[in-house]
Amino acid sequence: MPEPFYEPDAAVEAVAAAGAGGATDFAVDGGRTPRKTPEGGPQGTGPVGPDPSAASGERARSLWSDAWRDLRGNPVFIVSGLVIAFLVVISVWPSLIASGNPLQCDLARAQQGSQPGHPFGFNGQGCDVYTRTVYGARTSVTVGVCATLGVALLGSVLGGLAGFFGGAWDALLSRVTDVFFGIPVVLGGLVFLSVVTSTTVWPVIGFIVLLGWPQIARIARGSVITVKQNDYVQAARALGASNARMLLRHVTPNAVAPVIVVATIALGTYISLEATLSYLGVGLKPPTVSWGIDLSAASPYVRNAPHMLLWPAGALAVTVLAFIMLGDAVRDALDPKLR
Amino acid sequence: MAELKKNEAAVDATPNVMPVETVDASTTQEAVAAIEAPVERGEPILQVRNLVKHFPLTQGILFKKQIGAVKAVDGISFDLYQGETLGIVGESGCGKSTVAKLLMTLETATAGEVFFKGQDITKLSGRALKAVRRNIQMVFQDPYTSLNPRMTVGDIIGEPFDIHPEVAPKGDRRRKVQELLDVVGLNPEYINRYPHQFSGGQRQRIGIARGLALQPEIIICDEPVSALDVSVQAQVINLMEKLQDEFNLSYLFIAHDLSIVRHISDRVGVMYLGKMAEIGTDTQIYDHPTHPYTQALLSAVPVPDPEAREGRERIILTGDVPSPANPPSGCRFRTRCWKAQDKCAEEVPLLAVPERFKSSDTPAAHESACHFAEEKDVVHAA
Numbered sequence: 001m002p003e004p005f006y007e008p009d010a011a012v013e014a015v016a017a018a019g020a021g022g023a024t025d026f027a028v029d030g031g032r033t034p035r036k037t038p039e040g041g042p043q044g045t046g047p048v049g050p051d052p053s054a055a056s057g058e059r060a061r062s063l064w065s066d067a068w069r070d071l072r073g074n075p076v077f078i079v080s081g082l083v084i085a086f087l088v089v090i091s092v093w094p095s096l097i098a099s100g101n102p103l104q105c106d107l108a109r110a111q112q113g114s115q116p117g118h119p120f121g122f123n124g125q126g127c128d129v130y131t132r133t134v135y136g137a138r139t140s141v142t143v144g145v146c147a148t149l150g151v152a153l154l155g156s157v158l159g160g161l162a163g164f165f166g167g168a169w170d171a172l173l174s175r176v177t178d179v180f181f182g183i184p185v186v187l188g189g190l191v192f193l194s195v196v197t198s199t200t201v202w203p204v205i206g207f208i209v210l211l212g213w214p215q216i217a218r219i220a221r222g223s224v225i226t227v228k229q230n231d232y233v234q235a236a237r238a239l240g241a242s243n244a245r246m247l248l249r250h251v252t253p254n255a256v257a258p259v260i261v262v263a264t265i266a267l268g269t270y271i272s273l274e275a276t277l278s279y280l281g282v283g284l285k286p287p288t289v290s291w292g293i294d295l296s297a298a299s300p301y302v303r304n305a306p307h308m309l310l311w312p313a314g315a316l317a318v319t320v321l322a323f324i325m326l327g328d329a330v331r332d333a334l335d336p337k338l339r
Numbered sequence: 340m341a342e343l344k345k346n347e348a349a350v351d352a353t354p355n356v357m358p359v360e361t362v363d364a365s366t367t368q369e370a371v372a373a374i375e376a377p378v379e380r381g382e383p384i385l386q387v388r389n390l391v392k393h394f395p396l397t398q399g400i401l402f403k404k405q406i407g408a409v410k411a412v413d414g415i416s417f418d419l420y421q422g423e424t425l426g427i428v429g430e431s432g433c434g435k436s437t438v439a440k441l442l443m444t445l446e447t448a449t450a451g452e453v454f455f456k457g458q459d460i461t462k463l464s465g466r467a468l469k470a471v472r473r474n475i476q477m478v479f480q481d482p483y484t485s486l487n488p489r490m491t492v493g494d495i496i497g498e499p500f501d502i503h504p505e506v507a508p509k510g511d512r513r514r515k516v517q518e519l520l521d522v523v524g525l526n527p528e529y530i531n532r533y534p535h536q537f538s539g540g541q542r543q544r545i546g547i548a549r550g551l552a553l554q555p556e557i558i559i560c561d562e563p564v565s566a567l568d569v570s571v572q573a574q575v576i577n578l579m580e581k582l583q584d585e586f587n588l589s590y591l592f593i594a595h596d597l598s599i600v601r602h603i604s605d606r607v608g609v610m611y612l613g614k615m616a617e618i619g620t621d622t623q624i625y626d627h628p629t630h631p632y633t634q635a636l637l638s639a640v641p642v643p644d645p646e647a648r649e650g651r652e653r654i655i656l657t658g659d660v661p662s663p664a665n666p667p668s669g670c671r672f673r674t675r676c677w678k679a680q681d682k683c684a685e686e687v688p689l690l691a692v693p694e695r696f697k698s699s700d701t702p703a704a705h706e707s708a709c710h711f712a713e714e715k716d717v718v719h720a721a
């Protein structure tokens with residue numbers, strides 16, 4: 001797609017006589033190169049000369065409008081977007097595709113395999129795995145998405161500001177992240193969540209954000225420090241740009257890619273972290289339905305009744321994959337070089 | 340320690356520059372008015388006085404302790420006249436780029452003043468500083484890092500108008516950007532392209548167009564062609580000369596390529612280790628250098644004529660440039676100078692017309708910071 005560009009008339013001008021008292025003979029072109037359309041443009045042997053349709057009447061384009069145009073035509077974005085939309089819909093209205101009750105179980109049917117009306121079979125308590133997988137999406141997607149959003153926002157804002165402004169604020173933040181990195185996740189979860197009595201997902205999300213933000217903060221800080229040293233940030237400052245403008249227009253679009261990558265991968269980790277905490281008895285408690293709880297409950301029976309584990313695990317894998325693909329597509333769309 | 344003291348005292352070592360006519364402006368309003376006022380051709384527009392920039396060297400992680408300073412720029416004074424091109428040459432690490440950053444107020448000066456139309460810009464802030472920035476613009480060295488890869492060319496060149504909306508009304512900006520593209524010799528239809536779709540020379544033209552957008556009076560060029568191919572260098576230099584005539588610009592042209600500096604400059608200053616060694620018109624510097632460092636630099640210029648080349652004397656300096664964190668006492672150049680004597684270690688030479696040339700009217704009578712300044716034509720000697 002990139003068209004070859006040439007410096008018109010470049011080869012003709014040679015800087016002769018670089019010495020001899022420094023008398024340099026520059027070509028008398030006056031520096032003015034005649035207007036040319038790029039050779040070998042999209043049409044290859046197309047007409048030479050300005051193309052009137054591409055002329056100045058065309059509306060101004062920006063990074064975001066170009067990125068959106070690029071995303072709309074990207075199959076990866078469309079597929080992952082549809083999967084995520086589907087997940088959101090069944091999280092809000094699980095009864096749309098599952099008519100049963102996830103808490104209505106019949107011990108007589110425990111560990112039974114697939115049968116008519118119950119495509120995914122039954123779990124160890126005799127509950128319908130299909131219904132529980134559908135109903136579990138709400139908790140798992142809520143934990144994953146909210147925790148990731150919280151971590152990404154808090155981490156990138158704190159880390160980005162520390163990287164951009166530096167100084168005492170940066171030193172303080174770096175030491176605080178060091179402290180947080182020293183806390184073991186499981187131990188911290190046991191201590192923090194055992195004192196919380198609420199049975200909702202929010203304490204779990206809060207705990208994940210509390211322990212997760214330093215990771216993103218470090219990445220955002222490093223990325224911002226790299227970007228802010230570029231000449232274009234200096235050029236903006238030389239023009240008299242405010243800090244807000246430099247951060248929003250120059251630093252953020254160029255520093256956001258690593259944050260997107262790490263955050264989308266972390267989303268899956270957070271859903272499994274919720275499962276680990278639930279398994280230890282400090283996360284979500286039954287009767288809450290979540291993939292994490294079902295995964296922990298099914299893991300001892302994986303050899304006798306693998307379907308109990310495979311269906312919720314498959315749902316988790318598809319969810320994580322959809323978010324990673326979405327993150328990838330967004331990151332690529334924000335990089336004009338890849339268009 | 341005594342050595343250090345001596346060097347610090349030598350900051351006020353430029354007695355012969357013209358006193359600056361400062362404009363008294365107690366309010367921001369007056370300061371802005373002074374900055375907007377026109378300057379006659381040939382009058383000084385930018386006056387630098389004893390400019391100093393020391394970068395502190397610190398130790399410790401949490402409680403930082405200063406253990407020294409890199410003296411990147413250590414007492415520099417010069418004038419830039421309206422409509423002229425002042426070239427600054429010197430080897431890598433001598434403080435050229437730091438001077439550019441100080442003039443752009445991208446770095447804060449440790450000491451000294453920079454007067455733009457009589458206003459000390461190192462002390463301005465807010466609206467007055469913004470007005471100065473409108474009038475002093477910069478072209479960067481590396482066209483690959485000076486353009487935001489995630490902005491279209493239209494956004495890059497149009498950004499100055501977003502920051503200074505008074506320059507161009509909103510509906511007019513796109514047309515202005517296209518005009519600027521045309522002025523620098525690029526196709527105005529390229530407005531929606533991204534920087535990576537251009538070659539190095541074209542990118543540098545985009546950088547120049549951005550610098551021109553606000554119709555500044557001074558453009559500081561920090562090695563604007565050193566990252567380009569030789570053939571493209573010629574195009575960009577020619578373009579800059581054309582724009583200077585067209586828009587009545589003053590250039591401060593920083594480079595390490597002596598031939599290009601001679602081609603474009605009216606006057607040339609030679610820097611060594613944070614100090615100005617010699618300054619004068621291009622003929623005075625290139626044909627009648629009196630400072631040994633300038634002579635050594637010029638003798639390294641390649642000569643295209645093989646016969647002349649063989650007959651010419653090469654001055655080969657020994658040793659490396661001393662560390663700017665611990666510069667030599669007295670004359671900075673004495674550790675590599677073949678003329679160095681005891682006096683050079685004890686006394687800092689002032690940047691002034693040497694005593695022996697003062698009465699004469701020869702081209703050698705220009706400012707040179709050497710105790711033993713003497714003329715030596717290294718370029719033509721055969």
